[in-house]
Amino acid sequence: MNIIKSTKVLFLYKFMQRYASSQALATDLKSIVGNDNVATSTAVREQHSHDESYHPGHKPDVVVFAQSTDHVSKIVKYCASKRVPVIPFGTGTGVEGGVTAPQGGVCLDLSRMDKVLSINAEDFDCTVQAGVTRNALNTYIRDTGLQFPIDPGANASLGGMCATSASGTMAVRYGTMRENVMNLEVVLADGSIIKTAGLKGRSRKTSSGYNLTNLFVGQEGTLGIITEATLKLHAIPEAVLAAVAPFKDLQGAVNATVAIMQSGLPVARIEFLDENMVDACNRFSKLNLDIAPTLFLEFHGSNSNIEAQGQIAEETCKSYECLQFAFATDVDKRAELWKARHNAWYAAQALKPGSKGYSTDVCVPISALSGIVTFAKDELKRLNLLGPIVGHVGDGNFHVFVIVDPTNPKEIELVHQYSMALAKEALRVSGTVTGEHGIGVGKKKLLIDEFGAAGINTMKAIKQALDPMNILNPGKVL
Ligand SMILES: Cc1cc2c(cc1C)N(C[C@H](O)[C@H](O)[C@H](O)COP(=O)(O)OP(=O)(O)OC[C@H]1O[C@@H](n3cnc4c(N)ncnc43)[C@H](O)[C@@H]1O)c1[nH]c(=O)[nH]c(=O)c1N2
Numbered sequence: 001m002n003i004i005k006s007t008k009v010l011f012l013y014k015f016m017q018r019y020a021s022s023q024a025l026a027t028d029l030k031s032i033v034g035n036d037n038v039a040t041s042t043a044v045r046e047q048h049s050h051d052e053s054y055h056p057g058h059k060p061d062v063v064v065f066a067q068s069t070d071h072v073s074k075i076v077k078y079c080a081s082k083r084v085p086v087i088p089f090g091t092g093t094g095v096e097g098g099v100t101a102p103q104g105g106v107c108l109d110l111s112r113m114d115k116v117l118s119i120n121a122e123d124f125d126c127t128v129q130a131g132v133t134r135n136a137l138n139t140y141i142r143d144t145g146l147q148f149p150i151d152p153g154a155n156a157s158l159g160g161m162c163a164t165s166a167s168g169t170m171a172v173r174y175g176t177m178r179e180n181v182m183n184l185e186v187v188l189a190d191g192s193i194i195k196t197a198g199l200k201g202r203s204r205k206t207s208s209g210y211n212l213t214n215l216f217v218g219q220e221g222t223l224g225i226i227t228e229a230t231l232k233l234h235a236i237p238e239a240v241l242a243a244v245a246p247f248k249d250l251q252g253a254v255n256a257t258v259a260i261m262q263s264g265l266p267v268a269r270i271e272f273l274d275e276n277m278v279d280a281c282n283r284f285s286k287l288n289l290d291i292a293p294t295l296f297l298e299f300h301g302s303n304s305n306i307e308a309q310g311q312i313a314e315e316t317c318k319s320y321e322c323l324q325f326a327f328a329t330d331v332d333k334r335a336e337l338w339k340a341r342h343n344a345w346y347a348a349q350a351l352k353p354g355s356k357g358y359s360t361d362v363c364v365p366i367s368a369l370s371g372i373v374t375f376a377k378d379e380l381k382r383l384n385l386l387g388p389i390v391g392h393v394g395d396g397n398f399h400v401f402v403i404v405d406p407t408n409p410k411e412i413e414l415v416h417q418y419s420m421a422l423a424k425e426a427l428r429v430s431g432t433v434t435g436e437h438g439i440g441v442g443k444k445k446l447l448i449d450e451f452g453a454a455g456i457n458t459m460k461a462i463k464q465a466l467d468p469m470n471i472l473n474p475g476k477v478l
């Protein structure tokens with residue numbers, strides 16, 4: 001009885017202590033960025049405690065909404081002086097638990113830094129603040145005839161997309177964030193501000209010094225806070241043609257993809273959906289597709305060459321026994337198709353109400369794709385798991401959306417084993433454990449398998465040099 005009482009008292013004491021220090025933290029932060037930019041309510045902290053994944057959330061002590069690079073610099077400097085963790089937050093659509101605050105601290109929300117700073121249409125580039133979302137940028141530049149084509153299904157912030165090295169359905173044609181970021185403004189762990197490609201740099205190529213830009217792309221907020229990004233833009237194509245091709249079997253669809261890629265056809269999108277995924281999309285997005293392993297394709301070109309591109313793809317798919325090859329030229333039909341594809345994650349989760357999706361994200365050399373997709377499917381069957389498959393297969397990247405009951409620890413453990421086995425198979429065939437989602441909290445062990453001790457130690461040395469007190473998104477990546 002006494003033990004229970006004293007445990008309760010201790011808990012209450014710890015709670016009061018934390019509460020008091022959170023209040024003091026909030027007061028100090030308000031004096032730096034103003035009352036309106038600091039939130040301590042449970043609702044706001046809860047909203048910032050998790051991303052879109054199954055990873056358990058942890059609330060930060062305080063949420064700060066930065067309005068400027070100067071705010072970010074001052075906040076980080078203050079947090080460094082108090083050794084308080086700083087966790088950057090874009091739109092919270094990540095899927096590897098990157099925004100959780102397992103050690104508490106300050107969640108630095110960049111969504112109010114939402115200005116497009118410059119558009120250089122003649123140079124095909126732009127500079128934006130980190131909180132601008134990809135849809136907002138595309139709306140802003142619509143009249144210039146240019147687009148920013150990197151499209152994770154969610155309307156993510158461009159800072160978050162830089163931080164995770166995001167890609168999506170169009171990376172096969174336009175590259176990932178790594179190829180499309182020209183320069184970054186970054187606030188370091190001591191509050192200092194750098195430009196990763198020179199103070200004004202936006203040249204198409206450079207041999208100048210170390211490649212700091214690509215050090216900060218994919219660092220998931222562990223090395224610095226991205227406050228501005230200079231990005232490449234691309235011409236909106238004169239002509240667009242989409243197509244849907246269901247196949248007799250999975251191997252046919254994957255082998256057709258490999259053949260299309262090896263032929264050098266500049267396909268703009270080539271997405272694979274297995275029969276379970278097509279079924280889920282039909283239900284969720286009210287489509288009426290044949291339930292079969294299917295490719296969604298898109299071609300970008302001129303009025304004079306678009307049909308030829310489609311025809312080559314059609315012939316290739318037919319030689320791999322596709323059941324039909326239906327073109328979609330109509331703008332609305334195409335939009336419906338890609339909206340359904342972008343909602344695949346929600347469609348998969350809707351198959352079992354109350355379930356959560358467990359994400360996998362392996363990427364392999366294209367020649368290894370067919371083998372590993374078969375492996376993924378066979379293992380699902382062996383373990384009796386439901387896992388629709390979807391993939392940016394032109395890049396050798398695919399996801400198994402394993403559907404789990406989040407309250408069933410046995411099922412979670414089984415899925416975890418499945419995901420580990422799939423990632424290890426990807427490494428065996430010279431691939432990577434994450435093509436586009438990042439390491440976050442869930443794939444830290446796999447990162448060691450991917451890089452080995454010497455590789456990880458190099459990363460740790462970089463982290464130590466740039467963030468010696470480990471205040472930037474602690475517990476993530478390494
Ligand atoms: C339905 C759906 C569909 C997809 C995806 C999600 C969902 C919900 N994603 C994943 C996600 O959209 C992608 O990881 C985004 O880049 C995350 O951007 P947020 O702004 O939401 O970052 P979010 O706020 O989730 O943060 C992600 C990580 O980056 C850090 N971070 C955020 N902003 C930062 C900044 N300014 N400076 C430093 N660090 C920062 C965070 O600390 C965290 O570690 C995805 N992804 C993909 O690549 N391809 C895809 O196809 C899809 N598809």
Ligand SMILES: O=C(O)C(=O)Cc1ccccc1
Pocket residue numbers: 095153168341342344345357358359360361390399401
């Ligand atoms: O649909 C996709 O291509 C994604 O990347 C979304 C996603 C979301 C969560 C886990 C795996 C994939």
Ligand SMILES: [Mn+2]
Pocket residue numbers: 168392399436
């Ligand atoms: Mn994806």
